[in-house]
Amino acid sequence: MVQLTPHDVAVLSRLVQFRRLPPDKRAALVHTLTAEDARRVGEVILDQKKYAESNPAIKETVDRFRQWEQANRRLGQKRVLRRRHGVTTER
Numbered sequence: 237m238v239q240l241t242p243h244d245v246a247v248l249s250r251l252v253q254f255r256r257l258p259p260d261k262r263a264a265l266v267h268t269l270t271a272e273d274a275r276r277v278g279e280v281i282l283d284q285k286k287y288a289e290s291n292p293a294i295k296e297t298v299d300r301f302r303q304w305e306q307a308n309r310r311l312g313q314k315r316v317l318r319r320r321h322g323v324t325t326e327r
Contacts, residue, residue: 238297244274251281252305277301 240248247265250257257265266278273294280286280298287295 237300238273238277238293239271240274240277240297241270244269244271248274248278248281248301249304251278252301253308273297 247269251262251265262282266275266282269275269278276290276294277297280290280294281301287298290298
């Protein structure tokens with residue numbers, strides 16, 4: 237796994253989470269990353285073809301970001317369903 241700064245984590249999280257950003261804004265976000273490994277992770281997130289040629293540490297980092305994103309989407313969907321059906325978690 238690649239060591240990332242808090243800034244790099246925030247930028248990569250935006251790349252993963254906000255898929256509808258225009259390509260030029262997504263590319264600009266990658267250029268704000270401070271570490272070279274973080275830039276590679278960002279490039280792999282943007283271009284899936286680069287995943288196969290990446291080293292294992294970068295692949296693991298990309299996989300973790302994808303798992304995080306999928307878990308957030310599932311939790312969001314569950315939250316929406318609970319609201320629709322009137323289920324609350326308050327006691």
